[in-house]
Amino acid sequence: MFGSRFDEGVSPRVCLGRKSGVEAAGWSLPLAAKLLIAFALSGLAVACRGWLGIAGLLLGNLGLLVLSRADWAILLQAGRLLIGQSLILVSLYVIRFGWAQGIAAGAQLSCQLLLAFLPGMIALQTIPRSQLTSLLARLLPSQGAFVLATTLHFFPLLLREMKTLYASQVLRGCRIMPRDLFKPWCWQDFVQALLVPAVVLALALAGDIALAAKAREFTPQRQRTIWLSEDRQ
C-alpha cells in the first residue's frame, strides 16, 4: 500500500556514520557539483523570461539528467505532479488575458515552474541515500539524525502492528472500513477503536526503541565513533 520506499530501512549508524553507501554503478556527478548545478538551474528557471531561456534550461536539465544517470521516467513523474497546477495557471491566464495571450503566457510559466522544480527532483532522486543522510547528519543535531534514521528503520514494524490492529478491530465489528468512514456516525468507532489505540501503539513502540537504544549505551550528548564496514577497513 505504501510502496517499497518504506520497506527499505535506513541504518541509524549510516546516518551518524557519514559512511558512503552503495554508489550507482559507474561514474556519476559528484554530490557537490550535482547540488550546485541543480541550484543554479532552479534559480535560472525562476529568473528567465522568454522561450529562448526555457529552451536553454531544458537542455541544461537534460544534461543534468544524463550526467546524474537519472531515470528518464522522472520527466514523466514531474509532468504528472505539475499538470494540475499548470492547467489551473493556464485557465486563470486565459480568463484574465484572453485565449491567445493567456495560453502563451500560461504555457510559458508552466514550463518555468516545471524547470524550477525538476533539477531538485533529479538531484534528490540520484543522490545515494547514504550521502544524503550524511549531509543531513551534518546539518541536524545528533539526536535528530538518529531519530530520523531510526524512525525510517522501524516504520515498517509500526505499519505492520497498525495493520494487525485494524484487522482485529474490523473483525470485532468496528465500523472503520473505508466505506464506513463516509458516515459521520462511524467516526466515533474510528477515534475510539483505531486512532487512540494506534497512538498508544506508536508511543509504546517509541518507548521500547528508546529504551533499547539506551540499553546499548546511546546518549545524544556523547560523541560517537564510527564502525568501518569490511570494505572500508
Place this chain on the structure above:
Amino acid sequence: MNSPLVELRSFSFTYAGARQATLRDVSLLLHSGACHCLTGATGSGKSTLALALKGLLPHGSSSGYLQRPAAAESGRAGVGLVMQNPETQLFADSIGEEVAFGLENLAVPAADMASRVLAALQAVGLDRPLSGPVVPLSMGEKYRLLLAATLVMRPQLLILDEPAAQLDSAGLRDLRQVLTGLKQAGIAILICEHRPSFLFNLIDHFWRLDEQGRLHPGLHTQETEAQPFVDNKSRLPGEVVVINASGLASRRGMAGEIWKDASFQVRRGERVLVQGSNGAGKSTLLHLLAGLQPPSRGNLAVLGRKPSLAGLRGRLACLLQNPQKQLFEDSVAAEVGFVLRRAGGGRTELAEKVSALLETCGLQHLADASPHKLSFGQKHLVALASVLASGPELLLLDDPFAGLDDASLKRAWALLLERNSHGTTLVWTSHHADEICPCPHAVLRVEGGTIVRQSV
C-alpha cells in the same frame, strides 16, 4: 568470597503516579560467575528490577540501597541488558553494524572494533559474515545477535528479560550453550523468566517476586511447573468444513515463498494447533485465514468464501500477540459488550450476556473498572472475552498468551474450551512444545517449507 557485583538492600521503587510500590524491600547479592533466575507472575516487577540494575528506571521514587557494577574502564558497560522483544532492539541492516552499535555509543576507537565484534560473535556461536543482513536471520539467531551486541560491550553482569518468550526449542538449546560458556568465563547472569525449566542445570539461585513486589528465595523445581492442560469436556468435531486450503503458498514481505503446496481442511468444532519453529510462517498462515493478506498461489476458502475482512466480519475473530492493544472502551463491561451492541438486541439481554461472560472469566467484580488499568493477565482475559462475546464460528489465536501466568492461562483456556464445546472452531499457534494448552484434534506442522496436517 569476592565482593558482590550487585548489592540491593531494602530497595523499593514506585512508578510516578502509581498507588503502590512495584518493588518492595528487595535485598539481593550477585557475584561474578553466578547464574540467578528471577521468577514471578507477569507484572510482578521482574523487568523493573532488571531496569533498576541497568540504571534505566523511569520517573518514580526509590528508597534503599542499590549498588551495581559500573564500567571498569572506558569502552565497557557495567551491565548488559537484553530485553524481551528482539524486533525493537535491532537497529542496523548488517550483522557487523548491529554488534558495533554499542561500541560506537561507547566511543570505542574504530580500529579496535572489528576484533571485539568478531570475538563477541564467536562467543555466541553466530558464524555469519559481518556484512550479512540481519533480516533473514531466524529468531534464535537474532537473539544470539543481540547477545553478541551486548557482550561486545564486555559487561560484568548480563541480564536477560524473558528469553523463552520468543525462542523455540532449538533457540533455547543454543541459548543454554551460550550461557554455559559465559558463566565459565566469569560473567554474572540474571535471567528474568517465569518458565525457566530449560535452564535448570545452569541456575545457581532462584528468586521469586510476589504480587506485592517482595523478593523471596525460591527453589523452583520442575514439579512446581504447571502440568499440561487436560480437557475432559470436548465433543467431537462436526463434518462441515470451515477451512479448505489446496496448493496454498505464501510470501512474507519482499522475501520468496516461505511455504508452499499446503493442502488441508479444518472442520467445525475442531481444535487445531499450528506448530513450527520461529519464522516458519505460522503467523503468516493466520493472516491468510483472516484475510489480511492474499496467498501467492493456491485456493483458500474460510467459512465457505474467499477470506476478506469485510466478508468475515462478525463470523471470524482473532486474538493476536499482546491483545491488550485492542482494548479501547472505558469499562470492562463496555469492552466485552461492544460487539453485542453492534449486533443489536435489548439492553437487558445484552447485560445478561456480558455478565455471564465476565463470570466465566472471573472478572465479574471488575465490570466497571477501566480495562487499561488491569493487570497483564486480566487484560488478556478481557480481550479474549470481548472477541468471544459475539460467538464467532472461527477463532484464530496467534500466540496471544505469551508471558501469561499459569492461572490466567488456565482460565483463558477454560473459556475457550467452553466456546469450543458450543461449536467454535479454534486455530492457535505455538512454538513451545510444553506450553499449557488443551489437547488439539489436529496439528498443522509448519516445517520444511510446507504445512502438513497431523492427527493427534
Place this chain on the structure above:
Amino acid sequence: MIVNSNDPSLFGRFHLSLRDAMFLGFCAALILALRMAFRWHLGISGHAMFFTIPLLLLARGCVTFPWAASCTGALAGCMAMLLGMGKGGPLILLKFLLPALCVDAAIWLFPLLLTSLVGCMAVAAISAASKFINAALAEWLLGIDIAIILQHALLETAGAVLFGVAGSMLVPSTLKKLKARGVI
C-alpha cells in the same frame, strides 16, 4: 508495558526525551505514508492537509515540548527528501515546516486550543493557510501576474484549509481519550 517517560530534565519541561523524539518521528513518517497512500486524483489542491494537519496537532498534543510540531514537520521534510518524494526538491522541507511552525506558534499563544473542537479547527485553518505563502512565493519569483498569483494561491489555500480543518475535527476527542487513559 514499561513506559520510558521523560528523562530527568535539564531544562525543565523544554526537554525532548528520546522516546518523545521517536514518537514525533513516527508522526512524520505517517504523514508521508498517508500522503503516498491516499493520492486522491480529485484535482483539488490541498487534500494532503487532511492528514498533515491532524498529525501535526497530535504530535503537539501528545508531547510536551514547545516545538514538537516543528520537529515533526522538519523530520517529515527531511524524510521526504531522503525518499525523493514530491515536487520541489529540497523546498519540500518548507511545505511541512511552515504549517508546523504555525501550529507551535498558535499553541504557544493559546495553550488550551487543542482541548476544544473550535480551537483545533482554528489552529488547523491558520496552519493550512500557510500554504498561501508557499504557493505565492514561488509564483512571485517566477514573475507571474500578481492578480493571478492571488487567485491561484487563494484557490490552493482554500482547498488546504478545508481539508486541514476537516481532518483536525477528530483531534480533540482523541487527545481527550488519551488523557483519560493516562497515556499523555
